[in-house]
Amino acid sequence: MDARPTTARFIWLVAGVAFVFGAATLGLVLGPTDISSWGTIVETADRLTPFTFDSGLSETQKSIVWNLRLPRVALGLLVGASLATAGATYQGVFRNPLADPYLLGVAAGGGLGATVAFVNDWGNGEGVFDGVQLAAFVGALLAVALTWIVGVAGDRDRSAASLILAGVAVASFFTALQTFLQQRNTEDIREIYTWFLGGLTTSGWSEVLQLLPVAVVLLLVLSLTGRTLDIMAVGDEEASMLGLAVPQVRVGLLVIASLLTAAAVAVSGLIAFVGLIVPHAVRLIFGSTFRVIVPLSIFAGAGFLALSDLAARTILTPTEIPIGVITAFFGAPFFIFILRTTGRR
Amino acid sequence: MKIRSFITLALLALLAAACGSEAQETVTGDTSTTEESAFTRIVSLNPTATEMLFAIGAGDLVVAVDEFSYYPPEAPVTDLSGWDPNIEAIAGFEPDLVVTESPMEGLDAIDVENHVISAATTLGDIYAQITELGGITGHSDDAATLVTQMQTDIDAVLSSIPEREEALTYYHELDDTLYSVTSTTFIGYVYDLLGLRNVADPADADGAAYGYPQLNEEYLVDADPDVIFLADTRCCAQTAETVAARPGWDQLTAVQEGNIVELDDDVVSRWGPRVVEFIEVAGTAVAGI
Amino acid sequence: MSATLESHDLSVRVDGTPLLRSTSLAVDAGEWVSIIGPNGAGKSTLLRALVGAVDADGDVLVDGESVRSMKRMERARLMSWVPQIPTIPSTIRVFDYVLLGRTPHRHPLAAERPEDVGVVKNVLRDLDLHHLSDREMDSLSGGERQRAVVARALAQSTPIILLDEPTTALDLGHQQEVLLLLDRLRRDGRTIVTTMHDLTLAGQFADRLVLLAEGEVKAEGGAIEVLTEKNIADHYRADVRITHENGAVLVVPRIRTQESSPDDH
Structure with missing residues (x-):
């Protein structure tokens, strides 16, 4: 953990990988349909490795494992890692443990984008990218950009506080537009609500392949920035006196974290609390240095969302529980716990 | 939010059931015997009621309908909302009767009658509602003729369906996130008439989703329904092709044997005269399997 | 590791209010200068202007080179700052x-x-x-x-260390500990600038005192020259007695008979 024992850091890395691997395996093995656990593992090995194995599953079962379960697990890992790591970055940049990746308007912007797409029937496009996903992505980035412009206009120093306030204003504005549109188009209300609750219900490999390159690159970049966040923890002024170009670094980190969040939101809707509670849990357990929090958030977020999705699809089988309900169900009590423990300090 | 909206709907339906009969009584009381309409300026905020009014020839009494009452095409569509109606906007059309899906408050203040056509659960409900509308608009005979015609057409479809030893299974899709209906809904009741068994029933065994559960995709593929009905061809642009192209769905019997029935979202979600159309399309498909 | 630190006409305004007026200062390599002055005199502001934590007119030179032309990183390798x-x-x-x-x-x-x-x-x-x-x-x-x-x-x-009130939060023992440490650093050749509330300690440890009041340098020099009863009466509005003992200048508040003395010494 500390700068000194590299072995300790290696152990945590191994533990993180093991957690992700365990969550993924559980997600693969368990599901609403009764398929032999061993069979799912053998089938996955057959598909993912160059070797050929006979899983002994029926064609339908093979298809369920490969086309439905695996991509869902994979997307859960990617979305969870993205939201948690973006959350860790936001918390570091704003020096606020209650910051989450939706703070600067990603959620409201994505929501408006998705609503516009539903209302105009842009969904289900033939191309690689679904209209709703694209609109949500663009909407999310537009909202963050607007937050930035408003925040900087109000405060030349681009302080964290003015950005947060701008984020609140922009989010309210976008939410108002979104609600107006939704009320004018009540026939689309079901689709809109479903999107807002977030979920991986009908995710396939195409969503995984869309998010994968973006997530891998941005997660790698962010995993290197923990030290920078640690420097920022001493405040803008002192960090600047330590040689850090605070305003530029802040823009850079927020752009990366927001891109990552927007990409995750585009394929999975608004999944609440992951970006807030996962980095915070990591902080409580492993201490508050970001060079530990950021990389561990990748693993913790991936595993947490994969497990949440497992709960979402199995608890009330064969119906789905919106994943936002699962994450909030565990998230809300945790939130109170955070408030109590941080209040003590 | 999803669940809450269903709770709201269900409560509204209960209210409608509780208050609806009373409203109907007062209305039918003074008009049942004459073929003269008690009302001359009708506003319909319920697309099903609009279809019924036009089908019994009372369309010329209708001065305004809500934004979704776009069938038949000659209906005078306005931007009135059936979801969240504004009394003042309604008053602007100077109606003497407003037809809604659930009882509407505030009409007393402008001295306008309210007639409720609440969601039907059986064909009998539909016939009764058509008959009531006929009574209060002076079109009793037309209403009776329509009901008889509907009964004849539906019987013809039902009798054309062959008996089977084991019932065919079906999945009825409301949108592309796999929301479906159970047998407890009106739509499920129609499929019951056609002798089908619903694969979505276990997903809402306790009725917590009010008959509208979201299915797990894996479960659905595993359940392998014999026939798929798409009621999301308008909302979500789904077709037999898009369904067949979904990952993993190529394994389904319904996909492999081409038993995907594209329905009109509107026709299915309304319980008006066009329910015959729904039963004909679905019945023909079932008879051909 | 040593460097000189100079400021030329350093001025700071915040919302039109001048906090520092055209302050020029020169600190030798290995010298310890302590900035003293009453509350609101601009001591912290001067320190922040020197280190670059606040926008200022005028210039700051390290070893004769303007910090304006330096990158942030470069400057951070020359000057470190301990905020209050x-x-x-x-x-x-x-x-x-x-x-x-x-x-x-x-x-x-x-x-x-x-x-x-x-x-x-x-x-x-x-x-x-x-x-x-x-x-x-x-x-x-x-x-x-x-x-x-x-x-x-x-x-x-860094060759230059600026400390804003390094002893304020400390008890006597820890005050002494920190000051002795700074003393050792100075002997190693580091250039030290501190702000200090405690005039006796300031005079005892620093090579030179700079008395700041109303954003201007009012007096500058050794403890004996700067810590006079008049200077302190003028700028602190305090009534003190100055005594010299073993080379140290002691600043002792006079107890007045009718009203208590201001305890802000």
Whole structure:
């Protein structure tokens, strides 16, 4: 953990990988349909490795494992890692443990984008990218950009506080537009609500392949920035006196974290609390240095969302529980716990 | 939010059931015997009621309908909302009767009658509602003729369906996130008439989703329904092709044997005269399997 | 490791209010200058203007070279700053906190090198903090924490160190400890600028005092020249008695008979 024992850091890395691997395996093995656990593992090995194995599953079962379960697990890992790591970055940049990746308007912007797409029937496009996903992505980035412009206009120093306030204003504005549109188009209300609750219900490999390159690159970049966040923890002024170009670094980190969040939101809707509670849990357990929090958030977020999705699809089988309900169900009590423990300090 | 909206709907339906009969009584009381309409300026905020009014020839009494009452095409569509109606906007059309899906408050203040056509659960409900509308608009005979015609057409479809030893299974899709209906809904009741068994029933065994559960995709593929009905061809642009192209769905019997029935979202979600159309399309498909 | 520090006509205005008026200062390499003055005189502002934490007109030169032409990193390798109220991340460990001082010596994304760890260990040992290395900053006493903040500045390995009220939060023993440490650094050739409330201590340790009031330098020189009853009466509005003892200048408030003396000495 500390700068000194590299072995300790290696152990945590191994533990993180093991957690992700365990969550993924559980997600693969368990599901609403009764398929032999061993069979799912053998089938996955057959598909993912160059070797050929006979899983002994029926064609339908093979298809369920490969086309439905695996991509869902994979997307859960990617979305969870993205939201948690973006959350860790936001918390570091704003020096606020209650910051989450939706703070600067990603959620409201994505929501408006998705609503516009539903209302105009842009969904289900033939191309690689679904209209709703694209609109949500663009909407999310537009909202963050607007937050930035408003925040900087109000405060030349681009302080964290003015950005947060701008984020609140922009989010309210976008939410108002979104609600107006939704009320004018009540026939689309079901689709809109479903999107807002977030979920991986009908995710396939195409969503995984869309998010994968973006997530891998941005997660790698962010995993290197923990030290920078640690420097920022001493405040803008002192960090600047330590040689850090605070305003530029802040823009850079927020752009990366927001891109990552927007990409995750585009394929999975608004999944609440992951970006807030996962980095915070990591902080409580492993201490508050970001060079530990950021990389561990990748693993913790991936595993947490994969497990949440497992709960979402199995608890009330064969119906789905919106994943936002699962994450909030565990998230809300945790939130109170955070408030109590941080209040003590 | 999803669940809450269903709770709201269900409560509204209960209210409608509780208050609806009373409203109907007062209305039918003074008009049942004459073929003269008690009302001359009708506003319909319920697309099903609009279809019924036009089908019994009372369309010329209708001065305004809500934004979704776009069938038949000659209906005078306005931007009135059936979801969240504004009394003042309604008053602007100077109606003497407003037809809604659930009882509407505030009409007393402008001295306008309210007639409720609440969601039907059986064909009998539909016939009764058509008959009531006929009574209060002076079109009793037309209403009776329509009901008889509907009964004849539906019987013809039902009798054309062959008996089977084991019932065919079906999945009825409301949108592309796999929301479906159970047998407890009106739509499920129609499929019951056609002798089908619903694969979505276990997903809402306790009725917590009010008959509208979201299915797990894996479960659905595993359940392998014999026939798929798409009621999301308008909302979500789904077709037999898009369904067949979904990952993993190529394994389904319904996909492999081409038993995907594209329905009109509107026709299915309304319980008006066009329910015959729904039963004909679905019945023909079932008879051909 | 030594450098001179100069300021030319340094002025700071915040919202039109001048906090510092055209202040010029020259500190020799290895000299300790202490800035004194009443509350609101602009002591902290002067220090912040020197280190570049606040926008100022005029210029600051290190070894004759203007800091304006320097990159932030470069400047951070020349000057370190101990703010009066430092921002301390809640659960950070002492070692990690002090390690932050190494920031200007490596790329912000790069891992710390063995030499960074070595510097931090040495500093911790020098300041008698090595046994607290794994403790969280929150759990330290006021004196220990202040030493950790100074340690961070030392880990920055700069020829010039500016400290804003380094002794204010400390009891007598810890005050002495920190001041003796600064004294040792000065002997090593570091240039030191502090602001100080305690005039006696300021006069005792610093080579030179600069009396600041209303944003201007009012007096400058050795303790004997600057710490006069008149200067203190004029600028502090305090009634004091000055005594000299073993080369130290003692500033003692006079107890008046009718009203209590201002305790802000």
